[in-house]
Amino acid sequence: MHLDLPADGPRRGVLAEALREGVRSGRWGGGMRMPAYRSLAADLGLARSVVADAYAELVAEGWFVARQGSGTRVAEGVAAAGAQAPAVRAGGERVAYDLLQGKPDPASFPRAAWAASARRSLAAAPTEAFGPGDPQGRPELRRALAGYLARARGVRCGPENIVVCSGFANGLRLLASLRPRDWAVEAYGLPFHHGILDAAGVRPHPLPVDEDGARTEEIPARARTLLLTPAHQFPTGARLLPARRAAAVEWARATGGLIVEDDYDGEFRYDRKPVGALQGLAPGHVVHAGSLSKSLSPALRLGWLVLPDHLVERVLAAKGQRESWASALDQLALADFIECGAYDRHVRRMRLRYRDRRDRLVSVLAERAPRLRVTGIAAGLHAVVELPAGREAPVLTAARAAGLALDGLSSYRHPAARTAPREGPREGLVVGYAAPAEAAFGRALELLADIAARGAAER
């Protein structure tokens, strides 16, 4: 392997940059095997540890992948994608540590168990499964989901209430197309979801969010639909107060309104207070929406809406007869995966793993940034590190310069939200702790804590 290294600068940094350039330029294709440390070190006249460190850096950044027994290889898709290299964010900063929220750990995907479910379900599938299929979703999957959701989330429904879709965004788009009027939304949420509602012509009414979740007692009179994350407010992490759950249901019953329950990470609860689905309180007034995107993998593009009886036909009409979107074979595999207990096992395993990561986040921050409060930690795959007013922007700038990818709390605030009394903090860091590679996680937390502590202290 030919590499021209500039004569000056620290050897490890210089080598790492030359390696990045080899991938970035397309000179080395995805999947290409890199030389062993020893041989590259000998070629370049460097210490072996310098090469090992540079490789580790590129693995952490996503340029290389290392797998036991097959050495280090160029990652797929990095070279081909050119400017879209996953390790480089839109802003152009180099990302060494990805703490963006919203992603489960890709390294924990249960490959063997999923492959077994895929094989079994393919062998057992009726012939018609290979035909055009039912846009509502495979009956095998809807049966398995109805059982699972009842057991794990307290959802009350039959298979006939479920419409399989390709993820929450797809489901939200379908619902917004049917109900394009006024929606009450939480003052904090995913801008991507706000954009879907905007595109459908929805008029949003943000509800203030505090430590007990959205203030459902303040739903404006004109709202016909209410979008909620009751189990784990996104992204502040609050659990909706029981009285507020009741207020939401009461509103729906009294006005004929519809509640859309985004149960995006309901499986991952770490305290002793499991929060059942709101849907269980009022199945006729709540759409319960879930997906595999946090619990298993967003790569499968599988989600579901649990609908009140009167909405099933209307959602199917909006979905259309030909565009069933979700692969029927994946649906069959998931039905088997649930029925054989593999899904429960995976969720249990990941709950332990994510809880451990959460504990490490909390303890590193307690040690290195003891004055900062970490909230939203009773559940999920992310937490909020609160910051004093005016400190979020400089801390984010410093974090990004250090190679940390993460977002500020304020970017999740709905643009139409007004200031309300007794609201929670308005500034902070939203820290996703599920996805980083194990090797990079400890260093990422230390960097994060130091930058946040320093940034919060400066005035």
Place this chain on the structure above:
Amino acid sequence: MHLDLPADGPRRGVLAEALREGVRSGRWGGGMRMPAYRSLAADLGLARSVVADAYAELVAEGWFVARQGSGTRVAEGVAAAGAQAPAVRAGGERVAYDLLQGKPDPASFPRAAWAASARRSLAAAPTEAFGPGDPQGRPELRRALAGYLARARGVRCGPENIVVCSGFANGLRLLASLRPRDWAVEAYGLPFHHGILDAAGVRPHPLPVDEDGARTEEIPARARTLLLTPAHQFPTGARLLPARRAAAVEWARATGGLIVEDDYDGEFRYDRKPVGALQGLAPGHVVHAGSLSKSLSPALRLGWLVLPDHLVERVLAAKGQRESWASALDQLALADFIECGAYDRHVRRMRLRYRDRRDRLVSVLAERAPRLRVTGIAAGLHAVVELPAGREAPVLTAARAAGLALDGLSSYRHPAARTAPREGPREGLVVGYAAPAEAAFGRALELLADIAARGAAER
């Protein structure tokens, strides 16, 4: 098994209806195993052959499934779906023989080979494959497709020109959203596709279609986009004349127009004139669109657009960053399926099978309806049985009453198409011959030929 049979009426018909009722009512769930002929015959005091015939009838209608070694079972989804039972069409007629176009043979899905590809690709996938993924599609699949399409269809592109989508309809919707102005379309086509263009606000300009395909020399001046099925006009079956291919390309070059090539069944050519993709003539002016829906199975929801360089970013923007739709795991499995040669083997095997079915269609019609012309038979999964003017509607009525599901040619005519001189026939039957179960195919053809011959002769 308890069955109350009315005392009068032919035993086979009475038993078949009682069995249907058992499924329809939900009393017997999907997957339930039916008793052996012998034991049910003994219970009911019937001849064994009566039970065997009634079972066969329900299998042909889709209520039951029979698999070697596991007996006869209630089909999945028939009971649960209630009124949507696949064997009953919207109009309410009972369907015994499904000759609707557009479906490959579901019984020929290569389960073992696909399972092997799924297993291998899961084991080999890089960790990032289980993350959020690239809306353009997996690089492994785009590389495999670029190679396959070059080899099999003469398409000229790199992986960077391909955008993976969930089927042709999804691709057409994306393109229509980017080019909502005037489109020239073929006077015959899928009403479903016309509806997608209508919904996007496109103004359609139907081009007359004759035995040499669409008259591309008559593209109106205001058209900016041209939707074509050059390899096998849908549904008339014509191969676009080389001079008309050249005229289409010349139009695109001269006006800056865009051609959308719907290559829906390009793999299945039975004569000695393979028709390469139009895209190969002018990669900068043609979007080549294909999918697995005819070649493998519509259940996978996988398709692709091959785009000129200047359109890639715009299509990706229309697609959106989060809704990549197609399962990344299916994409990886397909990449392996193509690379290991299994896709080529499957296409070769199906080409022989469908050619054989086409031959049987032609010979049954030649024998029983010798005055009727069968056209569009050089390729694909369907043919057109031409009918004299005024005979399509009565023949369809008779066919449906006899339990044949199929459509008339006139229902594929664009509502805005005007009568043109020297056009092909305007009435006929569009006969899909790929999907019927082997046991039902011979009888379906005989019924079809007899009804068409009788109907065409009546004046």
